[in-house]
Amino acid sequence: MLFKGGGLPHESLALQEKLFGAGPDYNFMTRIERFKNSLVRVQHFIRCCARYNLHDHADKKWFEGVAFPNEVSVLGPHSGMFIPTLKEQGSEEQIQKWVPQAEKHQIMGTYIQTELGHGTFVRGLETTATYDPKTEEFILNSPTLTSIKWWPGGLGRTCNFGIVMALLYIDGKNYGMHPFVVQLRSLKTHEPLPGLTMGDIGPKFGFDTVDNGYLQFNHFGIPRENMLMKYCQVLKNGTYTKQTRNPKFSYGAMIFVRSMVVYEVAGQGLAKACTIAIRYSAIRRQSELKKSRPEPQILDYQTQQYKLFPLLALAYAVWFTGVRMKEIYFMVNNEIKQGHTERLPELHAISSGLKAFTTSMASWGIERCRLACGGHGYSAASGLPKIYVNATGGCTYEGENTVMLLQCARFLMNIYGGVKNGRRPSGSVNYLGERISSRCTLTSEFTLKSLADAFKHRAARMIKEASERLNRLQASGNDPEDSWNLNSVVLTKAAEAHCHYYMVLVFESVVESVEDNCVKDILRQLCQLLALCGIQENSGDFIQDGFLNNDQLELVKQKQLSLLSEIRPNAVLLVDAFEFHDVQLGSILGRFDGNVYENLFKWAKKTPLNKPEDLIHRLLR
Numbered sequence: 370m371l372f373k374g375g376g377l378p379h380e381s382l383a384l385q386e387k388l389f390g391a392g393p394d395y396n397f398m399t400r401i402e403r404f405k406n407s408l409v410r411v412q413h414f415i416r417c418c419a420r421y422n423l424h425d426h427a428d429k430k431w432f433e434g435v436a437f438p439n440e441v442s443v444l445g446p447h448s449g450m451f452i453p454t455l456k457e458q459g460s461e462e463q464i465q466k467w468v469p470q471a472e473k474h475q476i477m478g479t480y481i482q483t484e485l486g487h488g489t490f491v492r493g494l495e496t497t498a499t500y501d502p503k504t505e506e507f508i509l510n511s512p513t514l515t516s517i518k519w520w521p522g523g524l525g526r527t528c529n530f531g532i533v534m535a536l537l538y539i540d541g542k543n544y545g546m547h548p549f550v551v552q553l554r555s556l557k558t559h560e561p562l563p564g565l566t567m568g569d570i571g572p573k574f575g576f577d578t579v580d581n582g583y584l585q586f587n588h589f590g591i592p593r594e595n596m597l598m599k600y601c602q603v604l605k606n607g608t609y610t611k612q613t614r615n616p617k618f619s620y621g622a623m624i625f626v627r628s629m630v631v632y633e634v635a636g637q638g639l640a641k642a643c644t645i646a647i648r649y650s651a652i653r654r655q656s657e658l659k660k661s662r663p664e665p666q667i668l669d670y671q672t673q674q675y676k677l678f679p680l681l682a683l684a685y686a687v688w689f690t691g692v693r694m695k696e697i698y699f700m701v702n703n704e705i706k707q708g709h710t711e712r713l714p715e716l717h718a719i720s721s722g723l724k725a726f727t728t729s730m731a732s733w734g735i736e737r738c739r740l741a742c743g744g745h746g747y748s749a750a751s752g753l754p755k756i757y758v759n760a761t762g763g764c765t766y767e768g769e770n771t772v773m774l775l776q777c778a779r780f781l782m783n784i785y786g787g788v789k790n791g792r793r794p795s796g797s798v799n800y801l802g803e804r805i806s807s808r809c810t811l812t813s814e815f816t817l818k819s820l821a822d823a824f825k826h827r828a829a830r831m832i833k834e835a836s837e838r839l840n841r842l843q844a845s846g847n848d849p850e851d852s853w854n855l856n857s858v859v860l861t862k863a864a865e866a867h868c869h870y871y872m873v874l875v876f877e878s879v880v881e882s883v884e885d886n887c888v889k890d891i892l893r894q895l896c897q898l899l900a901l902c903g904i905q906e907n908s909g910d911f912i913q914d915g916f917l918n919n920d921q922l923e924l925v926k927q928k929q930l931s932l933l934s935e936i937r938p939n940a941v942l943l944v945d946a947f948e949f950h951d952v953q954l955g956s957i958l959g960r961f962d963g964n965v966y967e968n969l970f971k972w973a974k975k976t977p978l979n980k981p982e983d984l985i986h987r988l989l990r
């Protein structure tokens with residue numbers, strides 16, 4: 370109940386749908402079969418939404434978790450980017466025109482921004498939208514090979530609409546990047562419209578169930594009314610008007626998805642991987658601890674606990690942080706809607722930083738879970754490869770992680786510079802205005818406050834040092850851009866330290882808010898372990914300025930090890946508390962009933978390579 374809130378009824382409804390739980394095994398399908406199978410489930414999901422009156426996003430999410438376990442479907446870009454961008458950037462008229470059709474899935478859309486030659490550098494995109502006042506149309510064009518749109522999910526075969534980000538030209542003048550609603554395929558024949566060259570970009574590391582696509586425009590006309598006009602308008606005669614606004618509003622869809630990814634991708638992915646690895650470690654017996662005694666559960670080896678329990682603590686931390694990130698997004702977005710844009714830079718910074726920090730940690734953590742499962746972890750039956758390939762995409766899409774950390778660092782440098790000039794910071798960076806203790810107060814009690822304070826000190830110091838180093842680089846004759854580049858490794862580390870502190874702080878606040886003392890104690894242990902592992906793994910950062918001394922570091926190590934034994938009795942319960950159904954895990958190793966070996970054997974017998982097949986038989990005969 371700590372996690373699921375009101376979601377269970379919808380999940381049970383979804384589980385009753387035969388088409389979702391059963392059917393062919395994903396692991397035995399080719400890419401095309403995976404894609405087709407996903408489309409069948411998409412259609413069934415849409416029918417279910419109508420049948421069960423599912424309109425609310427949260428309700429649909431519970432359903433989706435069962436319908437598309439550990440994978441993204443073409444509904445991801447449609448409901449995660451196409452609809453939100455229409456809602457956020459469209460005028461009232463435009464919203465009325467397209468949103469109801471999109472919500473009823475009468476049109477399917479995607480978000481078309483990245484090009485063959487540019488993804489990160491949005492200002493470098495080359496697609497043009499040139500206004501022609503005679504026809505009152507925008508003419509979309511891909512002037513170069515590198516300007517071909519590349520990557521959008523669902524573009525290859527599925528979507529008939531898209532929001533295209535293109536440079537607006539009026540009368541030869543470039544007005545920068547703007548969003549345009551573009552019909553891509555005929556609603557009758559589903560063929561691409563004349564003037565468009567489109568297709569799928571080919572097999573990928575993961576995302577097999579999504580047709581990421583390419584799109585080349587050949588002087589393709591769209592009506593003037595198709596530019597999303599909430600913030601800027603182009604009048605019939607070609608006059609460009611804009612509300613006083615931050616030009617970064619057109620990047621809103623990216624902020625939204627980054628804010629959601631922390632929970633939906635990093636939090637869920639890591640929690641599932643931990644569930645599989647910890648349940649399996651309670652089933653798997655191996656070697657001897659004591660002579661002539663039964664083989665122990667591998668979860669009883671301290672090294673196994675040392676691999677998995679910090680990841681379990683991390684999964685809880687990322688989950689809680691993801692929930693907090695969503696709350697912040699909706700809060701600040703509401704403020705922006707009321708015209709208060711003051712917190713947009715902070716929202717951009719924290720969503721960029723946390724998206725990068727948590728997806729990197731989760732991606733690394735999922736791989737560690739796989740390794741902790743030994744040989745069976747390497748089998749697709751573990752479910753871990755699928756979880757990994759899809760979750761690790763989150764390190765790249767919606768802003769490559771290093772680039773996102775640098776965006777976060779940019780904000781931190783601005784704030785720190787402001788503090789030096791007497792400004793008072795607030796929100797997630799208010800600590801930069803505090804006087805921070807130069808000696809660590811950690812004692813063997815390891816209060817959550819003292820642990821969070823240690824991370825606060827580390828973040829504040831690393832931000833200060835990054836800022837001072839930047840100033841020194843400039844003072845020694847480098848221009849600002851070169852100084853930034855020469856300082857960028859230090860800057861990314863400062864941003865990570867900030868996000869790490871934020872995550873520890875969120876976890877601490879959740880523990881403090883829990884009323885049940887028993888649950889509180891267990892969560893406190895996890896929070897302590899998260900923080901202590903963070904200190905140990907980055908110990909150089911904590912001792913560099915003499916903040917933490919050797920005795921304290923030794924205490925950290927001791928406490929970390931004793932926490933492993935304290936957490937052990939509750940470990941399986943702690944992953945059960947995530948309440949993932951077997952269908953959502955897609956893992957034989959992580960089965961709730963623990964019946965691993967019998968089912969591995971059954972599964973292997975079903976593998977297509979065991980079916981009679983002429984060519985293989987002839988080659989081997």
Ligand SMILES: CCCCCCCCCC/C=C\CCCCCCCCCC(=O)SCCNC(=O)CCNC(=O)[C@H](O)C(C)(C)COP(=O)(O)OP(=O)(O)OC[C@H]1O[C@@H](n2cnc3c(N)ncnc32)[C@H](O)[C@@H]1OP(=O)(O)O
Nearest residue numbers: 426445448449488489490491617620629633717766767768
């Ligand atoms: C009720 C809700 C219902 C909804 C239901 C749906 C829920 C779905 C949830 C989804 C969850 C999971 C998703 C899983 C499926 C996903 C499928 C995959 C989707 C992937 C889609 C994509 O990848 S789309 C393409 C994404 N592309 C990028 O992210 C590109 C990255 N690059 C950039 O963003 C920018 O180029 C840049 C930020 C790196 C640089 O921009 P620019 O050059 O213009 O800026 P500067 O660096 O010069 O900075 C200038 C100042 O502007 C500030 N800035 C930059 N960006 C922003 C911003 N976005 N907002 C605010 N401010 C910004 C910057 O900080 C500078 O500020 P100053 O320092 O003050 O000058």
Ligand SMILES: Cc1cc2nc3c(=O)[nH]c(=O)nc-3n(C[C@H](O)[C@H](O)[C@H](O)COP(=O)(O)OP(=O)(O)OC[C@H]3O[C@@H](n4cnc5c(N)ncnc54)[C@H](O)[C@@H]3O)c2cc1C
Nearest residue numbers: 480481482483487488489520521522762766767768769771
């Ligand atoms: C699974 C998946 C789904 C996607 N879906 C969509 C979609 O629906 N719509 C869409 O429009 N796009 C989509 N994309 C594209 C995605 O948004 C981009 O790939 C992403 O933004 C990264 O951009 P890039 O590919 O240009 O990477 P690059 O920028 O080329 O990154 C390559 C390397 O260069 C480094 N680098 C680049 N710039 C800097 C810098 N300023 N400072 C330091 N280092 C730098 C990066 O850190 C990285 O190490 C998707 C991508 C994937 C993988």
